[in-house]
Amino acid sequence: MHRITTSRHPVEIGPLIDSGIHAFLAQPAISKARKFILVDENSLQHCIPALMSAVEGLRGAELIEVESGEPNKNIVICTHIWEALSDMQADRNALFVNLGGGVITDMGGFIASTFKRGIRFINIPTTLLSQVDASVGGKVGVDLNGLKNQVGVFADPQVVYIDPAFLSTLSPKELRSGFAEVVKHALIADANYWKEIRKIDPAHYDNWQEVIVRSVEIKKRIVEEDPHEIGLRKILNFGHTIGHAVESHSLEGGKNPLTHGESIAIGMIAEAWLSHKKRKLSQQSLEEIVATITAVFPAHSFDDLDHHRLVELMRNDKKNQDNSINFTLLDDIGKAHYDQTCNAEEIRDALKYYLSVVKSK
């Protein structure tokens, strides 16, 4: 069991059965509390049986199920769940348990931290993406009119319990999606980690515990220094200015949208190119980043109309200030620089660069 203590919330990484969850639930104030577990149909099917068999203290909990997928991470679904909690007479002592991917931990954390001005919650993330990134750090919220994470708060879970065994039922596509955040952590903060993760093929890898520990340590260090994203925490947005626009745009398209990680992978290639043009990222490092990402992620294409819409979506991004489009760019692998601005033409060129490298593969 690997325990990471942070000034915000502890994180335990290892088998649930050996974790501190039993002691946590046995505390007098918690053992008496009503418990509610938020799931989607996939975490219900693949994770509830293991959770119930490992954690006796949750067997009497009420299950609340939502439909899976990013389009369901919205305020209408929150309203249904607040109403359900209210109907079930959840009080301020209740404990809310988020069991699922980043959609569940983002939305469940928001529901819990606002219901009756906030009830306690814990995260049990079940996707690679939520285990290495989303469940940690206290950002919770939902999308609004297709724009990512427009409504939310900073709210910390009591504890995050990460059991890598849950990853055994994830598809290669979802493993890849989580791997994008791992790539991001290495690129913004740790050149040695980069050398190690470059060798990983996420679809055929089974030593995730170590990767989760390294990624959570990186995120913890950054979040502790700047919990409310005044400065340094912005480096976690590398790949996300373009990536979030790509993700929102692909959700507008309806069927078969890109995953969060697939979108961020595109964003990281385009923003690495901007880092080369506008900062000091070398040609060799740019090529290394492109080679690593394109070896794992399938190519995606957009046309001129898409470029226009993507820039429009970026203008709405909450990371912007004073109308300019805000980026985190790299000076080198492992060295990120936040509060960089780029104009629409530079962004279009970055998207064209992405298209040119995936076409040449």
Ligand SMILES: NC(=O)c1ccc[n+]([C@@H]2O[C@H](COP(=O)([O-])OP(=O)(O)OC[C@H]3O[C@@H](n4cnc5c(N)ncnc54)[C@H](O)[C@@H]3O)[C@@H](O)[C@H]2O)c1
């Ligand atoms: N709050 C943060 O700091 C932060 C950071 C990064 C990403 N995010 C958010 O996280 C979300 C993406 O997270 P995600 O990729 O986990 O999405 P997700 O929750 O949609 O999960 C992906 C898919 O995997 C399924 N699933 C979950 N656990 C499973 C399991 N063990 N076996 C099989 N299938 C399983 C889900 O039902 C879903 O279909 C986005 O909304 C993104 O904005 C938040």
Ligand SMILES: [Zn+2]
């Ligand atoms: Zn992300």
